[in-house]
Amino acid sequence: MTVATTLVVVLSRELLLYVLVVYILVSKSLSTIIVVSRKRLPPGPTGFPVVGALPLLGSMPHVALAKMAKKYGPVMYLKTGTLGMVVASTPSSARAFLKTLDSNFSNRPANAGATHLAYGAQDMVFAPYGPRWRLLRRLSNLHMLGGKALDGWANVRASELGHMLEAMNRASREGEVVVVPEMLVYAMANMIGQVILSRRVFVTKGEEVNEFKDMVVELMTSAGYFNIGDFVPILAWMDLQGIERGMKALHKKFDKLITRMLEQHEASAHKPDFLDAIIAASLDDYSSEEERLSTSNIKALLLNLFTAGTDTSSSTIEWALSEMLKKGKILKRAQEEMDRVVGRERRLVESDIEKLGYLKAICKETFRKHPSTPLNLPRISSEACVVNGHYIPKGTRLSVNIWAIGRDPEVWEDPLEFNPDRFLHSKMDPRGNDFELMPFGAGRRICAGTRMGIVLVEYILATLVHSFDWKAADQDNNIMNMEEAFGIALQKATPLKALVTPRLPLHCYLP
Template sequence: MATTFLRELFLCVALYYILRHVVSRLLSCFSPLPPGPRGFPVVGALPLLGSAPHVTLAGMAKRYGPVMHLKMGQFGMVVASTPDAARVFLKTLDPYFSNRPVDAASVRLAYGGQDLVFAEYGPKWKLLRKLCKLEMLGNKALESWAAVRRDEVGRMLRSMHASGRKGEPVMLGGMLIYTIANMIGRVILSGRVFETKGSEANEFKDMVVELMTLAAQVNISDFLPAVAWMDLQGLEARMKKLHKKFDRVLSRMVAEHEASKGEREGRPDLLDAVMAIRDGPAEEKLTNDNVKALLLNLFTAGTDTSKGTIEWAMAEMQLNPSILRRAQAEMDGIIGRNRRLEESDIPNLPYLQAICKESFRKHPSTPLNLPRISTQACEVNGYYIPKNTKLFVNVWAIGRDADVWEHPLEFNPDRFMTAKGAKIDPRGNDFELIPFGAGRRICAGVRAGVVLVQYMLGSLIHSFDWSLPEGSKPDMGETFGIALQKTVPVAAMVSPRCAPSVYD
């Protein structure tokens, strides 16, 4: 009798999977896959992407359409390249694309995907996101650390002022990462991460840039698991080495923070809140790796994305000095030159806001957004999308779509000064401008990102006149990564344009 039961159970399970496969095949017949390049045997379209996949995929979209399918080794990938296509995937079908793929980057760099960025959509991800919102990234939390932002920006301006007096160029990217990392450190750990802009800060900057670059590389092992053990590109070896560096830094931060717990009585910070849950009930318990992975997210994504947007905006204004002068004139009329720009001034500075939006549009910090994966088969615009298909939204292509933006290759903040343009918001509801993504997996730091970019960029514009070192020329080359890097960092000469008391 038991044997008969087991035989019937086996037949039922087998029949279930056969029927599911047949239904899937029938659906794919009635609704074909989206169009896309044929690719090559075994490897598919992998060799076609090159060193700038966002550019390559944007070119392909002009031929194959706003929703493309590419066979990538053993897996499928779908790419959305217009606002309407992005809206379908990130809003209408958001529940189907709420997870991230488990790739080498999340495993090797993000503690096995135990962080906020790559964690599976579920209770632990919701808990991490809730903590970050309550303690750091929500509107109320942002207001609570406004004084930290003001103090660290003041330190940055003083340092730049000193460099200007010495006739030394300001290395803008390094200065921004140093400043933002200290802001984040004071909120998370109740202390500055770097006291001087020495070798330790420079090494951290290089580590952040390397992580963003490595994590975005097209890794053959992710698409051809059978050859993963060979690590043909050497990417996983580099990821492991970089992970060890970050783990040493993060472990030290956690240990020092625990040792100084008695000094923060009545003044808990974000890491205190996370630690309390780590030691709490089993159903909500966070591991040490969860804690370190969350710190990794906040320090890397929080620094490099904002830094990149500001650096690109300053580079564009070096090419278009009239934009810089107009922004300074707007600020002189509202603020004058006898005090610093304050965050409360920003609502009265529409041209500054327009410059920030234009930088988000032309130089999105994450050009292909972060990948998602379909948890079940679905249909998009009459096309069949199989389960376990990777999704990329080409935010870079959307920002340069001539059907959406007039003269999209021009850096022109005036496009956001019209009644229609002024209403466009970069925080996930207007799909022609989604630098932080959209839907339930939108960047957790979207509010903080907008505030940091507006306040820091505005402070740089208001406080200094900017010029290139003698003999140098603007370089707008891109290096692809999770965050789009300037190939040649901005190095500029600054001269004060405000009263001396502004830099005290």
């Protein structure tokens, strides 16, 4: 149900009038409003009383905002409840906010997701920019996400990929359909579990894995909603969309899972791992109060790593495979490249990736057309500023429409066409320096898992394409369903299901 429909159903006419009166009374004074309006705000839609432009966003905000940008321009301003929101929809406008004004937009706005899911913004994603956030980031890079740390657990990736290939080979022999996102989440959750906890979190693929996958998708979906209570605080108590009730229930499930992980970790003998490192930081007597980590910080960080680490990469790989199955020539060409570079007598290894130019181009094209985060996680202005001659008030929420930039015909030729060739001779990189292609965001709040995400997508996708021939099991009249489901991470509305056939000798499918 859209925001607009929800409001019509829930709010009576009398209550809406009452809310409007209260809203006017508690808003800034009329004189302040006039002063701000005289300072040239970016153009944007007028919206409605109380809720502003929220009903205009619909169920697919990234698409609605992209359409608005064609009318109002690369920087537009929307009044959303009591808050202002500025949206950047081109590479140059994104650069202005995320590079030139990066320090002014280094914090996140308060919202229900941070409060109810992320332990009151105690995680790395929503935490205020400051000493504790820097500590979380530094520890994560040092022990898991940085280049040296990633090299250190390459054997874990290879081992878990072996388990996944074995399961897929078994499904092939038994004529079973492979549900791609479930298989990917199973492998990635175990990879992350081995690094953080020194153990696989799911020994066998089954009901427990599927429940975890559903929880991750629910978290990413609910955290991506435009919750009315975040924008109109006087309506928050009503929880009109039921979003906060769902978040609280989901948080209890995740907290139970993470608490069990911590208890099992404490009770087991294990080699030093990531969790040991962050627990040591929480006990460091020489750290200041702002730098010392609490139990909530630790739990929230684990939540970040297990959810974002599995969902964003798995959805990107699923989109890539779907596009390749939709256009079989791309799949065949990728396999031919791998057969030349790797051959068909051994399994692909990570060091092969740098020689697979077409495969890397496929990954970049997927990042462009199907960015895992269609709207970058919101930021908020610490001070008033000016962008492109437009006044941006203090406390304005910022969204960068990464999805719109990836489909902008002014930036890309035939942007709706999936064409890896556009990246074959391009030095454009998805690590946040090229604002035409920034699936992980940019600036100081760029996704901490950028390196890991690229490594996982390239290595797992390459291995799946090299190891199997693929046939979609859920095409309707040979038409691949490519509809999106909106959330923080951009899911396929219909999970990819496929029949796979091994291309390599049997020994290549052993863990």
